[in-house]
Amino acid sequence: xxxxxxxxxxxxxxxxxxxxxxxxxxxxxxxxxxxxxxxxxxxxxxxxxxxxxxxxxxxxxxxxxxxxxxxxxxxxxxxxxxxxxxxxxxxxxxxxxxxxxxxxxxxxxxxxxxxxxxxxxxxxxxxxxxxxxxxxxxxxxxxxxxxxxxxxxxxxxxxxxxxxxxxxxxxxxxxxxxxxxxxxxxxxxxxxxxxxxxxxxxxxxxxxxxxxxxxxxxxxxxxxxxxxxxxxxxxxxxxxxxxxxxxxxxxxxxxxxxxxxxxxxxxxxxxxxxxxxxxxxxxxxxxxxxxxxxxxxxxxxxxxxxxxxxxxxxxxxxxxxxxxxxxxxxxxxxxxxxxxxxxxxxxxxxxxxxxxxx
Amino acid sequence: xxxxxxxxxxxxxxxxxxxxxxxxxxxxxxxxxxxxxxxxxxxxxxxxxxxxxxxxxxxxxxxxxxxxxxxxxxxxxxxxxxxxxxxxxxxxxxxxxxxxxxxxxxxxxxxxxxxxxxxxxxxxxxxxxxxxxxxxxxxxxxxxxxxxxxxxxxxxxxxxxxxxxxxxxxxxxxxxxxxxxxxxxxxxxxxxxxxxxxxxxxxxxxxxxxxxxxxxxxxxxxxxxxxxxxxxxxxxxxxxxxxxxxxxxxxxxxxxxxxxxxxxxxxxxxxxxxxxxxxxxxxxxxxxxxxxxxxxxxxxxxxxxxxxxxxxxxxxxxxxxxxxxxxxxxxxxxxxxxxxxxxxxxxxxxxxxxxxxxxxxxxxxxxxxxxxxxxxxxxxxxxxxxxxxxxxxxxxxxxxxxxxxxxxxxxxxxxxxxxxxxxxxxxxxxxxxxxxxxxxxxxxxxxxxxxxxxxxxxxxxxxxxxxxxxxxxxxxxxxxxxxxxxxxxxxxxxxxxxxxxxxxxxxxxxxxxxxxxxxxxxxxxxxxxxxxxxxxxxxxxxxxxxxxxxxxxx
Numbered sequence: 001x002x003x004x005x006x007x008x009x010x011x012x013x014x015x016x017x018x019x020x021x022x023x024x025x026x027x028x029x030x031x032x033x034x035x036x037x038x039x040x041x042x043x044x045x046x047x048x049x050x051x052x053x054x055x056x057x058x059x060x061x062x063x064x065x066x067x068x069x070x071x072x073x074x075x076x077x078x079x080x081x082x083x084x085x086x087x088x089x090x091x092x093x094x095x096x097x098x099x100x101x102x103x104x105x106x107x108x109x110x111x112x113x114x115x116x117x118x119x120x121x122x123x124x125x126x127x128x129x130x131x132x133x134x135x136x137x138x139x140x141x142x143x144x145x146x147x148x149x150x151x152x153x154x155x156x157x158x159x160x161x162x163x164x165x166x167x168x169x170x171x172x173x174x175x176x177x178x179x180x181x182x183x184x185x186x187x188x189x190x191x192x193x194x195x196x197x198x199x200x201x202x203x204x205x206x207x208x209x210x211x212x213x214x215x216x217x218x219x220x221x222x223x224x225x226x227x228x229x230x231x232x233x234x235x236x237x238x239x240x241x242x243x244x245x246x247x248x249x250x251x252x253x254x255x256x257x258x259x260x261x262x263x264x265x266x267x268x269x270x271x272x273x274x275x276x277x278x279x280x281x282x283x284x285x286x287x288x289x290x291x292x293x294x295x296x297x298x299x300x301x302x303x304x305x306x307x308x309x310x311x312x313x314x315x316x317x318x319x320x321x322x323x324x325x326x327x328x329x330x331x332x333x334x335x336x337x338x339x340x341x342x343x344x345x346x347x348x349x350x351x352x353x354x355x356x357x358x
Numbered sequence: 359x360x361x362x363x364x365x366x367x368x369x370x371x372x373x374x375x376x377x378x379x380x381x382x383x384x385x386x387x388x389x390x391x392x393x394x395x396x397x398x399x400x401x402x403x404x405x406x407x408x409x410x411x412x413x414x415x416x417x418x419x420x421x422x423x424x425x426x427x428x429x430x431x432x433x434x435x436x437x438x439x440x441x442x443x444x445x446x447x448x449x450x451x452x453x454x455x456x457x458x459x460x461x462x463x464x465x466x467x468x469x470x471x472x473x474x475x476x477x478x479x480x481x482x483x484x485x486x487x488x489x490x491x492x493x494x495x496x497x498x499x500x501x502x503x504x505x506x507x508x509x510x511x512x513x514x515x516x517x518x519x520x521x522x523x524x525x526x527x528x529x530x531x532x533x534x535x536x537x538x539x540x541x542x543x544x545x546x547x548x549x550x551x552x553x554x555x556x557x558x559x560x561x562x563x564x565x566x567x568x569x570x571x572x573x574x575x576x577x578x579x580x581x582x583x584x585x586x587x588x589x590x591x592x593x594x595x596x597x598x599x600x601x602x603x604x605x606x607x608x609x610x611x612x613x614x615x616x617x618x619x620x621x622x623x624x625x626x627x628x629x630x631x632x633x634x635x636x637x638x639x640x641x642x643x644x645x646x647x648x649x650x651x652x653x654x655x656x657x658x659x660x661x662x663x664x665x666x667x668x669x670x671x672x673x674x675x676x677x678x679x680x681x682x683x684x685x686x687x688x689x690x691x692x693x694x695x696x697x698x699x700x701x702x703x704x705x706x707x708x709x710x711x712x713x714x715x716x717x718x719x720x721x722x723x724x725x726x727x728x729x730x731x732x733x734x735x736x737x738x739x740x741x742x743x744x745x746x747x748x749x750x751x752x753x754x755x756x757x758x759x760x761x762x763x764x765x766x767x768x769x770x771x772x773x774x775x776x777x778x779x780x781x782x783x784x785x786x787x788x789x790x791x792x793x794x795x796x797x798x799x800x801x802x803x804x805x806x807x808x809x810x811x812x813x814x815x816x817x818x819x820x821x822x823x824x825x826x827x828x829x830x831x832x833x834x835x836x837x838x839x840x841x842x843x844x845x846x847x848x849x850x851x852x853x854x855x856x857x858x859x860x861x862x863x864x865x866x867x868x869x870x871x872x873x874x875x876x877x878x879x880x881x882x883x884x885x886x887x888x889x890x891x892x893x894x895x896x897x898x899x900x901x902x903x904x905x906x907x908x909x910x911x912x
Contacts, residue, residue: 022561033696041871043873044688044870044873045687046687046688047686047687048685048686048687049685049686049687050685052687064776065400065687065778069583072583072584073583073584076582076584076586076762077761080585080586080761080764081764081765081768082766084768084769085778086775174553175569176565177569177580177584178569178576178580178584212568212569213568213569214564214565214568214569215564215565216873217460217464217872217873218463218467218565220875221464221872221880222464222467222471225874227877227880228875228876228877229877229879229880230878230880233468241875242875245873245875248874248875248876248879249875249876249877250656251876251878252876252877252878253667253675253877275704290394305685306686308688309688309874309875312728313591345585346585346587357569357570358570
């Protein structure tokens with residue numbers, strides 16, 4: 001009996017030991033002191049180390065990062081943990097998710113320095129300042145230049161073009177239910193044709209042979225013939241991607257080509273605006289405010305394009321030559337009010353799924 | 359004593375599995391302070407959900423069947439034959455297990471998709487068909503069968519089958535009457551694990567099946583992560599639970615009383631070079647299957663990692679190396695990611711071995727006898743429940759566990775949300791079932807009388823374990839450690855939710871790169887995947903080579 005109880009005691013000790021060990025490792029959590037500030041974001045957040053170091057030196061704060069999957073997941077995680085937030089500032093809630101976050105009461109109002117330099121069109125929470133616009137980008141149909149030159153065909157420019165017979169079986173897009181560019185493209189059609197007409201448009205698109213895959217990675221890397229990924233084995237010269245994808249295709253190419261191998265159909269775009277905000281219940285509110293000011297500072301804004309392939313929100317931020325030379329400026333993107341998107345999102349996705357996938 | 363051994367695994371599962379999952383399901387079912395039981399009916403009668411459930415079950419069953427069909431001969435070849443390069447090949451077949459599904463999906467498309475190899479040669483396309491899903495599942499799970507079944511098979515005394523043949527039994531009859539019953543529990547365990555893995559398949563179904571195929575796992579993920587519809591997700595999770603419990607029950611029922619003491623020998627005594635035309639054909643046939651189905655997609659990855667814009671070269675590897683000094687926080691230095699993966703892997707393996715080892719030991723202790731009234735003692739039922747509990751994490755969605763962690767492990771004394779330890783703990787949850795399942799068949803095969811004899815001669819329980827059990831299970835422990843390590847290296851679902859961004863693992867870094875346009879990013883993703891492959895194979899090779907001085911007599 002004595003050996004039995006000894007083993008039991010040892011086992012219990014091990015359990016307790018492991019728990020404390022684990023608990024001790026947990027001290028690196030949300031900023032408990034006032035010298036660190038924690039930024040919660042999605043996976044794609046990136047910044048130049050030198051720019052970040054300059055902020056840390058100037059402000060005296062050390063920046064911690066918490067990332068939570070893609071944009072949708074990061075927002076949902078923030079909502080789930082809003083009573084005990086994972087950090088002080090959230091980066092990357094876009095206009096398709098904005099209302100969900102605002103309705104959940106995620107943010108404390110704060111007017112960041114430099115907001116006057118942001119165009120009014122981007123300020124979707126004007127007057128209340130619960131969130132601050134930090135960058136924007138467009139989801140557009142991209143085309144493979146080589147294909148259209150070879151076939152002596154003008155690339156499509158509008159949503160209407162995509163239903164024309166000369167573009168039959170050329171487009172691959174993403175599942176609205178699982179991919180945010182896929183959903184944005186659906187929203188572009190809803191914005192263009194309205195609640196009454198978008199389903200009809202998709203019927204025509206389906207009849208014209210649109211192909212749907214689950215994620216952007218498969219659509220762009222595996223199916224799109226214009227991307228260099230996968231040895232150019234893709235079979236679709238049209239794909240739903242970003243307006244910033246052509247500059248990305250040029251990145252690292254030596255010598256630099258005259259133009260990007262892919263182009264953008266400018267009449268097919270939906271604008272995505274990304275916001276940041278001070279999280280309610282932030283442990284370091286003062287530091288959070290400083291961090292938010294930094295995110296809207298000219299220095300960070302000019303650093304954004306090459307790190308995240310988005311456009312800066314500030315008018316006065318300079319855009320790198322890679323963007324001006326190979327990118328396309330989208331003058332008239334479509335958009336929808338965030339409340340409308342949040343209200344109809346699930347229903348629209350359901351309707352789209354039963355229309356297109358079945 | 360049994361309860362003592364069980365205390366640690368029980369505490370581990372209660373804290374890091376039951377509590378988080380119960381919390382997230384509870385929050386969904388009690389949305390807005392009201393029990394949402396009406397949802398249960400609404401979801402269960404939704405024809406879409408019924409369809410998803412049906413597809414989930416049948417594709418898992420079909421994948422399991424196909425994997426067994428293809429991998430069991432492989433297990434035999436690895437267990438019984440000696441051939442050059444065997445150890446390397448055994449490590450190679452385990453590589454798919456650790457690769458991120460996005461990467462494998464891409465490689466599979468290059469082989470069986472449009473414009474792929476099969477398409478160019480024979481005009482054959484399998485993408486968006488269920489075959490692509492099934493074949494990819496075989497690709498991923500081949501090693502599970504080869505390693506769990508082969509581990510035991512290699513230690514079965516071949517003389518028993520030979521004796522049956524001498525006594526006049528045909529080759530097949532001898533195998534069916536002698537070997538198969540002995541292997542039964544291991545085959546059942548392998549089948550169970552493959553089933554659970556494919557039942558919760560996520561990436562493979564999405565990438566290769568296209569948007570028309572959806573599994574329960576995909577639905578739970580969408581409802582939780584995309585829609586934040588926790589009530590529906592909770593109901594779906596409960597359906598998943600019920601299905602998994604049903605499968606576990608079925609498994610327990612088939613293997614009950616089958617596990618008996620076996621004659622085990624050292625693996626080296628059971629293998630020899632193949633003899634005769636039939637055995638050589640079997641060996642070559644299996645090698646061919648491995649080459650086409652397992653090595654083929656791997657070669658595609660390696661090829662792409664070297665296929666730079668100006669012909670073959672190491673440009674992607676070079677650019678990965680320069681990422682270490684790059685200015686952007688996006689760039690992940692490969693050595694850092696590698697180091698993170700290895701450190702997480704070592705910690706997760708250790709946790710899984712301790713928890714799984716204690717659990718397996720507790721499960722092997724002799725059962726209490728039935729009481730005279732014929733009722734099964736409560737303890738035995740409890741033990742059976744414990745056995746099932748250990749397997750549950752394999753059948754539960756990573757997103758459920760990840761979101762559960764988020765809302766439960768956020769307060770002192772368990773404020774682990776941003777802790778380094780959270781990742782290996784989550785990975786160990788998936789590793790423990792492998793440890794238990796590889797060790798149990800071997801532990802149960804140890805003749806209890808050996809232990810009793812040792813005890814009678816005055817050995818303490820610790821000494822009995824060290825002198826009787828350990829020498830026999832050493833090989834199983836190494837196999838189990840290999841599994842736990844591989845699981846940790848490749849784990850992505852939970853890791854992506856909880857890995858700290860300053861400590862990305864290799865799969866997380868690969869996914870980041872694949873999420874961006876541009877040849878450079880894609881090429882770097884392929885290069886990192888190749889590094890992941892090499893590391894995995896290397897680690898398994900080293901583990902296989904560890905052979906602590908043989909006692910030689912068993």
